[in-house]
Amino acid sequence: DQQVKQNSPSLSVQEGRISILNCDYTNSMFDYFLWYKKYPAEGPTFLISISSIKDKNEDGRFTVFLNKSAKHLSLHIVPSQPGDSAVYFCAAIRPGGSQGNLIFGKGTKLSVKP
Amino acid sequence: GEEVAQTPKHLVRGEGQKAKLYCAPIKGHSYVFWYQQVLKNEFKFLISFQNENVFDETGMPKERFSAKCLPNSPCSLEIQATKLEDSAVYFCASSQWLYEQYFGPGTRLTVT
Numbered sequence: 001d002q003q004v005k006q007n008s009p010s011l012s013v014q015e016g017r018i019s020i021l022n023c024d025y026t027n028s029m030f031d032y033f034l035w036y037k038k039y040p041a042e043g044p045t046f047l048i049s050i051s052s053i054k055d056k057n058e059d060g061r062f063t064v065f066l067n068k069s070a071k072h073l074s075l076h077i078v079p080s081q082p083g084d085s086a087v088y089f090c091a092a093i094r095p096g097g098s099q100g101n102l103i104f105g106k107g108t109k110l111s112v113k114p
Numbered sequence: 115g116e117e118v119a120q121t122p123k124h125l126v127r128g129e130g131q132k133a134k135l136y137c138a139p140i141k142g143h144s145y146v147f148w149y150q151q152v153l154k155n156e157f158k159f160l161i162s163f164q165n166e167n168v169f170d171e172t173g174m175p176k177e178r179f180s181a182k183c184l185p186n187s188p189c190s191l192e193i194q195a196t197k198l199e200d201s202a203v204y205f206c207a208s209s210q211w212l213y214e215q216y217f218g219p220g221t222r223l224t225v226t
Contacts, residue, residue: 034213046215
């Protein structure tokens, strides 16, 4: 039973345009969400996070939106750059508070074309 | 250090041999997590520590897998009698609080 879902395995975007990566979750008890970027043969790199008490968080070119009623979050990258080409993982903090391990989606591979 | 360090980068073991992986968390971070990445992009949580104490081991296979975080030493993940299915990339992550986690580069274990 997959609790965090990224339904698009891949996304291709032109340089300078907006990239929108989507993520859905099933457990309404999740209270914190994170996005990681991963290049081949490297570890995931933390990008941006959002608490369940907020609906938006922005950091430079990256904005995360959270829609709790729809159990949906999205990552917007504006403007997209070729260096953004990587696999992006959505993750949620496991409910129960005292555990803290991340529950990951299966990732979306973003390709930004020059 | 400012980054999570993992050694070795690659490890090859014959089936039945022991494998030991190491992780040095970011200085000042109290929590250490181990994840296993198999089958393309699936991450599986194994175990976490708060300082040298096991915090959550619900993902840890009871047989063959063990882990430690001792004071003034890198954390370690040990697999006794490796099996082919243990082939994966093992990531260590550390965090100051139970939210943002910072990952190391991973150790690729190949069991032949």
